[in-house]
Amino acid sequence: MPADSLKSLLTRTDLPIARIVRALSALGSATSLDLVRVAGLARSTVSMGLAELRDAGLIVEVEARQNGMGRPTVLFSLTPDSGRCAGVLLGLDEIRIAICDMAHNVLSDRSVPMARDYDPEAAFAVVRAELGADCAALGLRLSDLFGVGLAVSGPISEKGVVAVSSVLPTWSGVDLSAVFGGLGCPVHADNESHCGALAEMTWGAAIGEPDFILIKFDLGIGGAIVLDGQVRRGLNGSAAEFGHLTLDPRGALCRCGNRGCLETMAGASHLLKVAGEMSGREVGLDEFVSAAVDGHIGYRRLIEDAADIAGWGAGLVGTVLDPPLIIVAGGLAKAGELFLDRFVGSYDRHASARSATLPPERRRRFLLGRFLANDTVLGAVALVLHQQCRIA
Numbered sequence: 049m050p051a052d053s054l055k056s057l058l059t060r061t062d063l064p065i066a067r068i069v070r071a072l073s074a075l076g077s078a079t080s081l082d083l084v085r086v087a088g089l090a091r092s093t094v095s096m097g098l099a100e101l102r103d104a105g106l107i108v109e110v111e112a113r114q115n116g117m118g119r120p121t122v123l124f125s126l127t128p129d130s131g132r133c134a135g136v137l138l139g140l141d142e143i144r145i146a147i148c149d150m151a152h153n154v155l156s157d158r159s160v161p162m163a164r165d166y167d168p169e170a171a172f173a174v175v176r177a178e179l180g181a182d183c184a185a186l187g188l189r190l191s192d193l194f195g196v197g198l199a200v201s202g203p204i205s206e207k208g209v210v211a212v213s214s215v216l217p218t219w220s221g222v223d224l225s226a227v228f229g230g231l232g233c234p235v236h237a238d239n240e241s242h243c244g245a246l247a248e249m250t251w252g253a254a255i256g257e258p259d260f261i262l263i264k265f266d267l268g269i270g271g272a273i274v275l276d277g278q279v280r281r282g283l284n285g286s287a288a289e290f291g292h293l294t295l296d297p298r299g300a301l302c303r304c305g306n307r308g309c310l311e312t313m314a315g316a317s318h319l320l321k322v323a324g325e326m327s328g329r330e331v332g333l334d335e336f337v338s339a340a341v342d343g344h345i346g347y348r349r350l351i352e353d354a355a356d357i358a359g360w361g362a363g364l365v366g367t368v369l370d371p372p373l374i375i376v377a378g379g380l381a382k383a384g385e386l387f388l389d390r391f392v393g394s395y396d397r398h399a400s401a402r403s404a405t406l407p408p409e410r411r412r413r414f415l416l417g418r419f420l421a422n423d424t425v426l427g428a429v430a431l432v433l434h435q436q437c438r439i440a
């Protein structure tokens with residue numbers, strides 16, 4: 049049975065063929081040259097391994113033409129039926145659950161509403177029941193999954209413990225691997241913005257990009273720093289908390305306990321509060337962004353001002369890191385050019401390396417994230433593939 053063969057191959061770190069399988073798990077689809085590079089094997093070894101996997105029915109190959117022209121490139125991916133893994137977002141007031149196959153196709157994706165401040169045990173009960181039901185609908189048991197990735201809105205240590213943080217006070221110190229260990233398959237956990245970066249690296253705007261920063265503009269503001277293809281966590285798992293850069297030491301009090309954080313000025317929570325006061329009713333993020341794009345003059349101004357301030361904060365980060373690529377993600381990024389143009393202009397005014405002074409090939413690129421709605425849950429799936437299939 050292919051699933052068993054694949055599962056056992058993933059645990060054999062010594063075999064070249066296992067390195068190829070792990071590289072394909074992480075990359076989704078790849079050319080043989082990608083595999084030579086990522087698996088660190090000779091070209092002949094990769095060719096032999098691919099032939100063996102093809103004969104065993106564990107991989108499929110497709111031909112793709114770049115830009116629809118020229119000679120086709122052959123891409124290899126694991127046979128979709130050879131395994132499944134799940135991603136779970138433990139959100140503020142929802143738990144979102146997705147199951148993907150080994151070719152990275154999303155097989156199920158849904159959200160379960162939760163009361164705010166739900167506790168870890170309640171989260172485990174919901175995930176076990178709902179993920180179990182989704183697995184059963186696909187003819188699987190929970191223990192058949194390669195793993196479950198958990199994305200959490202807060203800093204997480206490398207061992208899966210929620211760091212002591214004022215951002216997520218009720219979950220501080222919770223060992224997620226222990227709480228969710230009862231699922232019967234390997235569990236990995238990380239910060240939701242770090243998962244978002246993994247999703248962009250695996251399927252989206254950062255494929256093949258070893259160095260970039262991602263800034264995520266949702267109700268709060270988070271982010272990720274990726275260097276040499278690795279998401280940098282920092283000592284406490286709280287690297288890249290861009291939303292808590294202090295821009296005004298005498299500004300409004302932030303949920304982190306400091307004053308004048310970027311998030312208090314450009315986070316969607318703040319923008320929606322102002323939009324609500326302006327409209328005399330509660331306004332949701334998607335509605336706010338759509339109305340601004342459609343020309344609502346007050347909402348447009350709010351987004352432009354937020355993009356100016358966000359570009360200032362990002363420019364400070366750029367002065368430190370000088371990244372070649374900046375990905376703008378999150379619900380606010382759905383405003384597209386309306387947000388991005390102002391953001392880039394402001395970044396350029398505040399960062400030390402300015403586009404006008406650089407030759408075109410050395411100018412940094414700014415891209416909108418590919419996954420503005422479900423990056424976190426896909427990122428949790430990518431987390432399983434990256435952690436479980438890590439190449440030694």
Ligand SMILES: [Zn+2]
Binds near residue numbers: 302304305306309
């Ligand atoms: Zn703060």
